[in-house]
Amino acid sequence: MWKYYLFLAAAIVCEITGTSALKASRGFSVPGWAVLTAAAYAGSFWLLGLTLKGMALGVAYAIWAGVGTVLTVLAGVVIFKERPDLPALLGMGLIIAGVAVMNLFSKTISH
Numbered sequence: 001m002w003k004y005y006l007f008l009a010a011a012i013v014c015e016i017t018g019t020s021a022l023k024a025s026r027g028f029s030v031p032g033w034a035v036l037t038a039a040a041y042a043g044s045f046w047l048l049g050l051t052l053k054g055m056a057l058g059v060a061y062a063i064w065a066g067v068g069t070v071l072t073v074l075a076g077v078v079i080f081k082e083r084p085d086l087p088a089l090l091g092m093g094l095i096i097a098g099v100a101v102m103n104l105f106s107k108t109i110s111h
Contacts, residue, residue, distance in 0.1 A: 004054035008063060011047035014040045015068045020075050063102065064080045066095040 018040030025033035051060050070092045076082035084092070 001054060002072060004051050004060075007047050007051040008055065008060060009076035010062055011044045011051060012068050012071065014047060015064065016071050016075055018044060019068075019072050030078055037102060051088075059102055059108055063099055066099045070095055 010016060020036050021033045021036040021040060024030065025037055028034040028037075048064055049062065051064075073082075073084055073088065077084070
């Protein structure tokens with residue numbers, strides 16, 4: 001089961017990389033960043049596909065999207081000097097709580 005969490009973690013890292021590169025590409029006008037965006041997203045989907053071999057679709061996607069969202073906001077803070085406001089921070093807290101509840105209490109983690 002742990003290997004599927006490793007695949008999922010790697011998929012999330014690729015997704016964050018792709019999203020950050022997308023911003024850096026300035027609308028795909030910077031070729032190097034545009035290529036990195038496409039490669040990172042392709043890697044993310046490939047790794048998410050591997051994850052789904054041992055994890056339920058809804059749970060895997062919720063973790064991928066939720067954790068990816070929170071870490072992408074943090075990447076925006078660190079890399080692009082963006083500052084989330086209070087509603088954004090509260091929303092991220094709810095996302096983290098939701099992912100924690102799914103992992104701690106859901107019996108649909110694997111299929």
